[in-house]
Amino acid sequence: MRSKARDVSGRWVLPPVRLIGATALLGWLIGSAVGMTMASNSGSNAGGYNTNPHICDATMNSQCAANGFAHRVSLGSLPSGSVMRSAMLAAMGIIDDTMSPDLFDVVEWPTSSADVNATTGNFGNTGWWAYGACAANATYGGSDPLRWCSLQIITYNMTHPSNWDSSTTGRNTVACHELGHTIGLRHGIPDRASCMRNAVTSPAALHSHDDATIANLYD
Amino acid sequence: MTDLRRLTGLPVLALTFVVAAALATAMSTSSPSASAHDTSDHFWRIVTPNGMAAEEYVDPAHMAREADLVVIGRVESVSKGREWVAAPELLDDPFGQERAYARFATVMIRVEQVLGQTAFPVRKGLVPVEVFLHRPEVLDDLRNNVPGERAIFALRNKGADDSPTFFRLVNHAQGVIREFGDRAHLQADVGSGFENVEGVGFAILVESMRAARAEE
Numbered sequence: 001m002r003s004k005a006r007d008v009s010g011r012w013v014l015p016p017v018r019l020i021g022a023t024a025l026l027g028w029l030i031g032s033a034v035g036m037t038m039a040s041n042s043g044s045n046a047g048g049y050n051t052n053p054h055i056c057d058a059t060m061n062s063q064c065a066a067n068g069f070a071h072r073v074s075l076g077s078l079p080s081g082s083v084m085r086s087a088m089l090a091a092m093g094i095i096d097d098t099m100s101p102d103l104f105d106v107v108e109w110p111t112s113s114a115d116v117n118a119t120t121g122n123f124g125n126t127g128w129w130a131y132g133a134c135a136a137n138a139t140y141g142g143s144d145p146l147r148w149c150s151l152q153i154i155t156y157n158m159t160h161p162s163n164w165d166s167s168t169t170g171r172n173t174v175a176c177h178e179l180g181h182t183i184g185l186r187h188g189i190p191d192r193a194s195c196m197r198n199a200v201t202s203p204a205a206l207h208s209h210d211d212a213t214i215a216n217l218y219d
Numbered sequence: 220m221t222d223l224r225r226l227t228g229l230p231v232l233a234l235t236f237v238v239a240a241a242l243a244t245a246m247s248t249s250s251p252s253a254s255a256h257d258t259s260d261h262f263w264r265i266v267t268p269n270g271m272a273a274e275e276y277v278d279p280a281h282m283a284r285e286a287d288l289v290v291i292g293r294v295e296s297v298s299k300g301r302e303w304v305a306a307p308e309l310l311d312d313p314f315g316q317e318r319a320y321a322r323f324a325t326v327m328i329r330v331e332q333v334l335g336q337t338a339f340p341v342r343k344g345l346v347p348v349e350v351f352l353h354r355p356e357v358l359d360d361l362r363n364n365v366p367g368e369r370a371i372f373a374l375r376n377k378g379a380d381d382s383p384t385f386f387r388l389v390n391h392a393q394g395v396i397r398e399f400g401d402r403a404h405l406q407a408d409v410g411s412g413f414e415n416v417e418g419v420g421f422a423i424l425v426e427s428m429r430a431a432r433a434e435e
Binding site for chain 2: 051052054058059060061062063074076077079111112114117119120121122123124125126127128129130131132133135136151153155159160164174177178181198199200
């Protein structure tokens, strides 16, 4: 009878330890899931899945937001006719079209006044396919979670054996991922079909969760 | 007089649930606090890119099986490494110039134990590991923050297409697991299969990775 919350006289009695433990476990599991779902996955100095927060600064893993809703992207440093120019144009279209109605206007822009500049190079077997960082002479503004830097530079490593560029999908996914970082998107959880997963096998598309968190961030 | 047991029963269960859920939610969304391993965290963080990694592993055992070389050792020195022009077209580009060069620091690892190796024997107890410098001044930052603790290093040889002399971490975040107070300490941006490794006994982790390697 100890397993019942009330005894025969109708008074509250202590539940068994195992029941308390099971309840705690259930609460923990639900809380963990809620925490993961609630994680903003967007903004400056904001962690994403498997990624802790890093301030928006001059380091190689800084996390910044976009400098306004007009996201001006320069392709001027990409070789003419290069595969990455095509991939960047595709990624710009993804963000321009997928985000909540007209939240971002992603446009190709002259390098001299752009917010983002895309570059490629042969950096050898580095262990990374691409990364984004603030330029050395970047301007900083705003405050968390909307602290930004401009110019942001995306760098693609075209060296074999980091041959992620062997397919259009792979290139577009990496471009979508890096450009997503520049508007403040952080890494997404594996079961969401989004380029913000940290894997080249992810689709070259954004998930509705990406859209929702970004809309919440900038609204 | 109030019967104490009237405050227990279902209210206890409800309170237990709420507290557990609140704690778990907070832990899922919070950032880590400062700690004694800040210098080492800084050292590895400034060479970890915010971008897409070429390799990612589901857990330490998987990483141990796939790496070219898995060793326990310490960082002995940091020196200026190789440098070349990676993007000639950017040399005269005022907005991309800083990305024209590939620059590296050589982090020399003094090896204490080899947990596994694939055709890359360790010579003279030292392994040269290259880390990428996105700006030249990062080299001084590394030199000023050389970590002293033991660590497991999971390494990839850079290969004949690059340089077989050098290794890199298989994954910038996952590839170095450090020992503090007999416990394993990982970098922040590890995969989900690594999260439970934080704080486990370092010796236990070493043996599990050695065993995983032996199962190959």
